[in-house]
Amino acid sequence: MNRRLLFIGALLLLTGAAHSQVPEDPYLWLEDVNGARSMEWVNQKNKPTLEYLQKYKEYESLVTRNLEILDSDERIVYPNIVGNQVYNFWQDKKNQRGIWRRMPLASYLNNSTDWEAVLDIDELSKKEGILWVFAGASWLEPEMKRCIVRLSPGGGDAVEMREFDAESKQFVKDGFFLKKAKGSASWKDINTLYVNTDFGEGTTTTSGYPRMTKLWKRGTPLEQATLVFEAGKNDMGVWGGVVVARERQYEIISRSKDFYHSETYVVEQGELVKLAIPEDADMSLVKGQMILNLKSDWTVGGNTFRTGSLIGMGYDAFLKGERSFAAIVEPEPRSSIAGVSSTENLLLVSILNNVRSELYEFRFKEGRWMGERVNTPKFGTIGIAEADNYSDRYFFTYQDFLTPTTLSTTDGKSGKIQLVKSLPAFFDASKYEVQQYETPSKDGTMIPYFVVHAKSMKVDGTNMALLDGYGGFEIARRPAYSAMIGKLWLEYGGVYVVSNIRGGGEFGPTWHKSAIKENRQRAYDDFLAIAEDLIKRKITSSKHLGITGGSNGGLLVGVAFTQRPDLFGAVVCSVPLLDMKRYNKLLAGASWMGEYGNPDIPEEWAYIGKYSPYQNVKREAKYPRVFFNTSTADDRVHPGHARKMVAKMEEMGHKVFYFENIEGGHGGASTNRQRAERTALAYSYLLQELK
Numbered sequence: 001m002n003r004r005l006l007f008i009g010a011l012l013l014l015t016g017a018a019h020s021q022v023p024e025d026p027y028l029w030l031e032d033v034n035g036a037r038s039m040e041w042v043n044q045k046n047k048p049t050l051e052y053l054q055k056y057k058e059y060e061s062l063v064t065r066n067l068e069i070l071d072s073d074e075r076i077v078y079p080n081i082v083g084n085q086v087y088n089f090w091q092d093k094k095n096q097r098g099i100w101r102r103m104p105l106a107s108y109l110n111n112s113t114d115w116e117a118v119l120d121i122d123e124l125s126k127k128e129g130i131l132w133v134f135a136g137a138s139w140l141e142p143e144m145k146r147c148i149v150r151l152s153p154g155g156g157d158a159v160e161m162r163e164f165d166a167e168s169k170q171f172v173k174d175g176f177f178l179k180k181a182k183g184s185a186s187w188k189d190i191n192t193l194y195v196n197t198d199f200g201e202g203t204t205t206t207s208g209y210p211r212m213t214k215l216w217k218r219g220t221p222l223e224q225a226t227l228v229f230e231a232g233k234n235d236m237g238v239w240g241g242v243v244v245a246r247e248r249q250y251e252i253i254s255r256s257k258d259f260y261h262s263e264t265y266v267v268e269q270g271e272l273v274k275l276a277i278p279e280d281a282d283m284s285l286v287k288g289q290m291i292l293n294l295k296s297d298w299t300v301g302g303n304t305f306r307t308g309s310l311i312g313m314g315y316d317a318f319l320k321g322e323r324s325f326a327a328i329v330e331p332e333p334r335s336s337i338a339g340v341s342s343t344e345n346l347l348l349v350s351i352l353n354n355v356r357s358e359l360y361e362f363r364f365k366e367g368r369w370m371g372e373r374v375n376t377p378k379f380g381t382i383g384i385a386e387a388d389n390y391s392d393r394y395f396f397t398y399q400d401f402l403t404p405t406t407l408s409t410t411d412g413k414s415g416k417i418q419l420v421k422s423l424p425a426f427f428d429a430s431k432y433e434v435q436q437y438e439t440p441s442k443d444g445t446m447i448p449y450f451v452v453h454a455k456s457m458k459v460d461g462t463n464m465a466l467l468d469g470y471g472g473f474e475i476a477r478r479p480a481y482s483a484m485i486g487k488l489w490l491e492y493g494g495v496y497v498v499s500n501i502r503g504g505g506e507f508g509p510t511w512h513k514s515a516i517k518e519n520r521q522r523a524y525d526d527f528l529a530i531a532e533d534l535i536k537r538k539i540t541s542s543k544h545l546g547i548t549g550g551s552n553g554g555l556l557v558g559v560a561f562t563q564r565p566d567l568f569g570a571v572v573c574s575v576p577l578l579d580m581k582r583y584n585k586l587l588a589g590a591s592w593m594g595e596y597g598n599p600d601i602p603e604e605w606a607y608i609g610k611y612s613p614y615q616n617v618k619r620e621a622k623y624p625r626v627f628f629n630t631s632t633a634d635d636r637v638h639p640g641h642a643r644k645m646v647a648k649m650e651e652m653g654h655k656v657f658y659f660e661n662i663e664g665g666h667g668g669a670s671t672n673r674q675r676a677e678r679t680a681l682a683y684s685y686l687l688q689e690l691k
Contacts, residue, residue, distance in 0.1 A: 027647045031586065031640035033632060038643070042632070045646060045658040049627075049681075053657070056684040062488055066676035067093070069483045074424045076407050079108060079395055081388045082166075083144040087118070089134055096671045097121040098134050109409070109420070118169050119149070131663060133670050135159050140187040141244040142390065148176065148185045148193070154633035155665030157588075158182045161197075176218065182635070183210045186241030188251070191218040194240045195225060202233075206584075207591035208635075209237025213253055229253045229265065229272065236591040245389060246344050247288050258594035259473070260295070268319065275318075286342040287364050290315045291328070293340055295509040300325055308508035310337055310349060312369060328362060328369045336508035338476060341384040343392040346412050347371075350382055355436075355448060355478060355506050357382035359396060361412070374410075375417065377403075381478040395420065399481040401452045401496075402429035427486030431455060434479070439533035442525040445502070449530045450479060451539065452496040464690040465495040465540035467531060471503035471523040472552035472595060474512035488683045494690075495539060501526035517597040518607045524559045531560070531567045543569040544690050548682070550574035551637055551666065552595075558613035558645070561623055570689035571626040572682050575634055575666055578641040580612035581605070586638035614645055619652040627657040627685045629678065631664040657685060 032038045053059060071092045079086040086108040091098040100119040103112055125132045135150035145166055150159040159182075163175030176193055178185060182204075183197035196210040199222070205211045211233060214225035231238040236256035243250040251267035261279040265272050277283065280295040291312045298305050301323035305311050310329040317324065329337060329349055338357060339350040347362040347369060359382045362371040376382055380400030385407060387394040392412025399405040404423035410416060433455050438448040457463060466489060470477055477498050485496050500506045502515035503523035515523040531547070534540050545568055549557040554576020561571045581599050583589040597604035599612075609615055617623075626649070630642040639660060646658045659681055661669060669675040 025582075025644070027644040030643040030647060031582075031638065033639060039632075041643070041647075042660045046660060049657045049659050053681045053684040053688075056688055058492075058687060059680055059684045062680035062683050063676050065487045066484060066679050067672065069426055069487065070672040070676055072424070076397075076405060076421045076423055077108075078407070079105075079386050081105065081386055081393070082139060083142075083390075085144075087137075088115070090115075091672050093672070095120070095122055096673060097125050097132065100134060100137075109418070111421075118166065119164070124151075131670065133663075133665070137164065138184070138186055140190060143190075146172070146187075146190065148187075152665065153180065154663035155631075155667060155670040156633045156635035157665065158635055161185050176216070178222070181210075182208055184239060184241065188215065188242055192216065194228070194242060194251070195222070196237075196239050196241075199223075199225075205231065205233055205235050205237050205590070207236050207588050209256075209588070209591070211235060211238055213238050213240030228267075229255065231255045232257075234590070243285060245285060245287070250285055256591075259591050260594045273319070282340070284340055284342060284347075285315060286312075286347050287345055288315055289313065289364060289369075290318050291340065291347065292325075293337055306330060307510055308336055310340065326368055328371070329360075331508055334507055336476070336505060336511070338478075338505070339384060341387045341394070342389075343387045343394055343412055344390060346387075346392050346394070348384055348387060348394060350384065352476060352478070352506060355450075355476065355500055356380065357478065359384075379479075381480055399423075400479040401434045401450065401481065402432055403481060404483075405481050423481065423483070426483035427491055429486070432490060437533065437537075439529050441502075441522065441529045443522065445522075445526070447502070447526045447529060448500045448506070449533075450498045450500075451534075452485075452490065452498075453539070454490070454493070454495075457495065457539075459538045461535070461538045461541040462544060463495050463540050464493060464544050464686070465497055465534055465546065466686065467497040467499060467527075467534065467545065467547045468553075469499040469501060469527050469547070469549050469556050470551075470553040471499070471501040471515065471527065471556055473503075474505035474509060476500070476505040478506075484679060488679065489686075492683075492687060494686075497530070497534065499527055499530050501530070516595050517604070520596060520607070521611055524556065524563065524611060527556060527560055528564055528567065531564070535567070542567050546570035546572065546686050546690050548572040548574070550576070552577065554578070554637075554642075555580075555613070559611045561626060562613045562616045562618075562621075563611070565621055565623045568624050570624055570686050572686065573626055573628045573642070574682075575630050575637050575639075576628070576641055576645075577637055578612075578645045579614035580608050581615060583641070586640060588636050589638070614641070614648065617645070617649055617652065617654075623649070623654050625655045625657060625689060627659075627682065629659045629661070629682070631661045631666070631669075633661075633663045634666045636666040 077088050085102045086105050087102045089100050098121045101115040121134050130153050133152040133155040135152045137147040137149045140146040147164050148161050149164045152159045158180050160180045161178040163172040181198035186194040193216045195214050195216045198204050211231040213229045216225040238255050240253040253265040255263040264275045282293040284291040289312045294309045296307050308331045311325045313325045335353045338352045341348040349360045351358045356379050359374040360371045362369040383397045385395040385397050395409045406422045407420045408417050435451045438446045441447050501523050547557045554573045557573050558578050577583050599605045599608050628642045630639040649656050664670045669678050
C-alpha cells in the first residue's frame with residue numbers, strides 16, 4: 001500500500017465510512033504524519049515529557065557535556081577524497097546546519113586548518129526558508145568539477161537533487177534538478193544522468209523507492225528521459241548508476257527484489273546483460289576483477305564456495321562465459337567479513353574474529369589475490385573511512401570501548417602508516433575496564449556480549465546497567481568509543497553492555513539468517529538471556545537494568561519489555577517498529593519482509609503476531625515507564641509505530657514518556673543542539689528510573 005492509499009484509508013476510518021475494510025485499530029489516525037489532529041496529539045505528549053525530564057537536576061549538565069563533545073574542534077575531520085582535494089562536512093556551534101568545505105589533500109595530511117567554504121547550509125536554509133540537511137554529493141568522474149548535491153528538508157531519506165559547479169561554488173543555472181523523492185542520480189557523462197526517482201504516479205514501489213531507472217539528457221524535460229529498466233511494483237526498488245575505475249567505466253543496474261535479493265545487470269555495448277550470480281551476493285569490481293561476497297553456499301565452475309566467502313575472477317572472462325572463481329577469504333565459524341573496500345589496485349577486507357577486527361590488503365598478482373594483514377592494533381574495531389579510486393591511498397579508523405578513535409592513512413605502497421588525527425580522551429578511561437562474556441540462549445547457543453564498567457564496581461546487584469542491542473539485518477555491534485557513553489553514563493556510575501545477538505552480522509550470514517522470519521524469536525531470547533545473565537552475575541538487578549535500542553533495535557526492546565517486563569527498570573525505545581501487523585504498509589516497511597516475514601500471509605502472521613509489541617501489550621501487566629522517542633520527519637520507520645503504542649499503553653493505564661522531534665529523519669536529529677538535547681532527555685530518564 002503506498003502513502004497516498006494509506007492516507008485515504010486513514011481518512012475513511014475517521015469519517016466512519018470503511019470500518020469493515022481496515023483493521024480494528026482505534027489509533028490508525030495517528031499514522032497521518034503531519035495531520036492537524038496527529039500533531040496536536042504529538043504536542044500534547046511532548047509537553048509533559050519535556051517538563052519532567054528537563055527539570056531533572058542533571059539535565060542542563062548533560063546537554064552541556066553533549067555539546068562539548070559534538071561541537072568540539074578536536075573532533076576528527078573525516079576526509080572525502082575528490083581528485084587532489086579533500087572535502088568535509090562540518091557542524092559546530094557556529095554552523096548548526098553545517099558547512100561543506102575543502103582543502104588540498106597535501107594540506108590536509110599536514111594538519112592544515114585552512115578550509116575553503118564550498119556550500120554553507122545555514123546560509124542556504126536562511127535564504128530559501130527551508131531547514132535543509134546536507135545529504136552528500138555524487139561527482140562527475142574523473143574531472144571532479146561537477147556534482148549532484150543532495151539536500152533533505154528536515155533530514156529524511158527523500159532528497160532534492162541539484163547540479164553544482166565546484167569551481168564557481170554555485171548551483172548550475174538551468175542545470176539538472178530533481179524534486180524531493182527517495183532516489184539517486186549518477187553521471188554517465190557531462191550531459192547525461194542515470195536517474196532513479198519518483199517519475200510520477202505508479203513509478204515507485206510499495207516500499208516507496210524508485211521502480212524505474214532512466215537516462216536523462218541535459219536540456220530535455222525529465223518526462224522525456226529514456227527508460228533503461230523497470231522493476232515490479234512489489235520489488236524493493238531499482239538503482240542504476242555508473243562505477244568509474246581506472247581501467248574503464250561500468251554501468252550497473254540493480255533490481256532489488258527484497259532487502260537481501262537483487263538481480264544485477266550491466267550495460268555492455270548498449271545492451272542490458274543480466275549477470276548470472278547469486279541474488280544474495282554483494283558484488284564489487286576491482287582492477288578488472290569481479291568480487292563476490294557470498295551470503296549462501298554457491299556451486300560454480302565445479303567448486304562449492306561456503307557461505308560468507310569472498311571469491312573473485314576476471315570480469316571480462318565472466319562475460320565470455322568462464323566461471324573460474326577462486327576463493328580470496330573463507331571465514332572460520334567464529335569470524336566474518338565485516339567490510340570490503342578498494343583503491344585503484346588494492347582490495348581491502350575487514351574481518352571480524354570473535355567480534356574483534358583485523359584489516360587485510362589484497363593485491364592481484366600472477367592471476368590471484370594475495371593478502372597480508374595490515375599492522376593495526378588488535379582487539380578493537382577497524383573501519384575504512386575513505387579509499388581513493390585513483391591511487392592506493394586509504395584512511396582507516398581504530399577504536400574500542402576505552403580507546404578514543406584514531407584516523408590513520410597509508411599510500412598503499414610504502415607500507416608506512418601515518419596517524420592523521422586522534423580523538424581526545426573525553427573521559428578518564430583508566431578508571432574502567434572491558435570484559436567479554438557469553439551465556440547460553442534458550443536453545444543452548446552461546447551468545448557473546450561486552451561489559452564496560454568501573455574497575456571498582458561492586459558485584460552486588462546495585463549497579464545501574466544499560467543493555468544495548470540491535471540484532472538484525474546482518475549488522476554487527478562492535479567495540480566503539482563513545483564519548484557520550486563515557487561522559488553521560490559511565491561517569492555517573494553506570495555499566496554499559498553491548499549484546500551480540502543473532503540476527504546481527506557478528507559471525508557472518510549464518511548468524512543473521514538463524515534469526516529471521518519464523519526464527520525471529522531467537523534474537524529476543526538471546527537478548528533476554530543476556531539480561532538474565534547480568535542479573536545472575538550480580539552486575540545489576542532488574543530494577544537497575546535499563547535497555548536501549550533504535551529502529552530494529554527499538555523493536556527489540558519493545559519485544560523485550562512486553563515479553564519480560566519483570567527484567568527491566570527502564571526502556572529507551574527509539575524510532576521503533578512496533579506494530580508488526582501493519583509495518584509493511586508504512587513507508588519503507590515493505591522492503592523489510594525478507595527480515596520479518598509478511599504479516600498479510602496468515603502462516604507468517606502466526607509467528608510475527610506472537611512477538612509484535614503493539615498486539616501483545618497487556619492491560620494487566622506491570623511495565624517499566626518506557627521512554628519512546630521518534631521523529632516526525634522519519635520517512636523510513638513511520639512515527640505512527642511509537643505514537644500508537646503510546647496511545648494504547650496510556651489507554652490501558654500505563655505510564656510512559658514520549659518525545660517526537662519535528663525534524664531529524666531516521667536519525668532523530670538534524671543539528672548538534674538537537675542531538676545534544678535528545679540524548680540528554682534519554683539519560684535524564686535513565687538516571688532517574690534506575691537509581
